[in-house]
Amino acid sequence: MAVYRKVYRFRMEPTQAQGDALLRMAGARRFVWNWGLKRRKEAYAATGKGLTYCQQAAELTALKKQPETAWLKDVDAQLLQQALRDLDRAYQAFFSKRARFPRFKSKKRDEPRFRIPQRVRVEESKVYIPKVGWVRIRQSQPIDWRIKGATFKQDAEGQWYVTLTAEFEVPDVPLPPANPERVVGIDLGLSHFAVLSDGSPPIDPPRFYRKGLAKLRRAQRALSRKQKGSKNHEKARKQLARVHARIRNQRQDWLHKLTTALVRQYDGLCIEDLNLKGMARTKLSRSVQDAALGEFRRQLEYKALWHRKHLAVIDRYFPSSKLCRECGSINPTLSLSERVWTCGCGAVHDRDLNAARNIRAEGIRTIPVAVGHTETLNAWGEGVRPAHSRQSSLNQESHAL
Structure with missing residues (x-):
């Protein structure tokens, strides 16, 4: 069986409180990205070697226990881990000469966005977001397969959208002959x-x-x-x-x-x-x-x-x-x-x-x-x-x- 992916994109209709929560989660993602990039630069300057994702994930656990960054506990843990995974993928793309060196993300220039790989589900034109709850969406079509990840992003107009990635299997057989x-x-x-x-x-x-x-x-x-x-x-x-x-x-x-x-x-x-x-x-x-x-x-x-x-x-x-x-x-x-x-x-x-x-x-x-x-x-x-x-x-x- 061959596994394929299909992407669904729906506009969200959060309340004022939910919109503020989404912005906080996007800010936490940006904070962890900048913190992880800074730690990698410091480690390379001190030892000549970079940090791996596993090392930074362990440091992130310790970071959430510090008083000044204890607010990270109010954010979904998988969201923060995904930010470190994205940073690690950006480094890999740089070393393979597919992209430039990762840069710090500015609050003014970077569009609010974050990703959650699991525990996001859709029911009755609502999407469940960990730490936020059920948010109304304009669901234009049903989702027939299992959701494997979700990306939440606010566009330049201030509207929030959710992009859901679903996987489905197709029999791995040759295509039928064409007329x-x-x-x-x-x-x-x-x-x-x-x-x-x-x-x-x-x-x-x-x-x-x-x-x-x-x-x-x-x-x-x-x-x-x-x-x-x-x-x-x-x-x-x-x-x-x-x-x-x-x-x-x-x-x-x-x-x-x-x-x-x-x-x-x-x-x-x-x-x-x-x-x-x-x-x-x-x-x-x-x-x-x-x-x-x-x-x-x-x-x-x-x-x-x-x-x-x-x-x-x-x-x-x-x-x-x-x-x-x-x-x-x-x-x-x-x-x-x-x-x-x-x-x-x-x-x-x-x-x-x-x-x-x-x-x-x-x-x-x-x-x-x-x-x-x-x-x-x-x-x-x-x-x-x-x-x-x-x-x-x-x-x-x-x-x-």
Whole structure:
């Protein structure tokens, strides 16, 4: 059995007393993180060796017995231990060169948050938090599996959210074969968000950031005119945060609906491995980040896994746009501004549709197909490999003979 995880995120509706308790727990987590980081630095400066998680956990037990830090007893013990585990994981990420050196957390800059690995449960639209009690949540869907951890976080607007991680098991068996007629190639871009190989109408990008840019600018100007530290400054900051949150929620809702519809409609999906970091450094960076192509791929990957559908990722250097579907030749002079081009064989190609069909033809080679269909044929009955590749293979065989 293969074990997978599913994450649920619900908005919380704490009372004033519960909200204060949540802030105290977030403050305790930040205090333990800073204390643990300071102790590690002191130990390394004195002995040349760092402290392990087990050593710091023992020191934490002694710390709670001291009079000046006895208030830590009022906080859930697993929350404090999880802060030390997160610090240890941050050190491991630094030594493996995956992240920078851990830093102290500021009360002003660090968003209030904490994690509890156990003893969190959900019943009747309420979540139970140790040392806090039952807190109302806006539960939009049931939780069908066992909860393995919970993260509580307050956003810039001041709203609390709980993120619950649940685990479920899926039989570890091969995916069912796909029907080639239900395999689609997806060409992602900026003028059209996605073009499908089956000839469906192109999916235009919603451009939520572009549409909300005027409101963002007004909110940012209003914030810049307020005196820092004043109540009006805090009101303007929350208003700006609400505009950002609305844009983010619109984008996420649109992406979730699109990816869910694609996974349910097709047995196999073929996409291209795009260099999104490189694209984000160009003059089109704002449009690239607004489209959220990386989030689209992330959602497709885990939803295809949950629904037991096939997902093929094509190499980023595959010439999907320049490859002619009729003769297999490559147009090396094709520029980005050419949306329709004519091959030397006379075939006229729509750039995006041609790329989507080439992506499908390349991706279907790695997808097992249902009985009665040949794996090396696509929906049009043509050979999957480009014609120039087949010709070069024949030439090599003839030379070998």
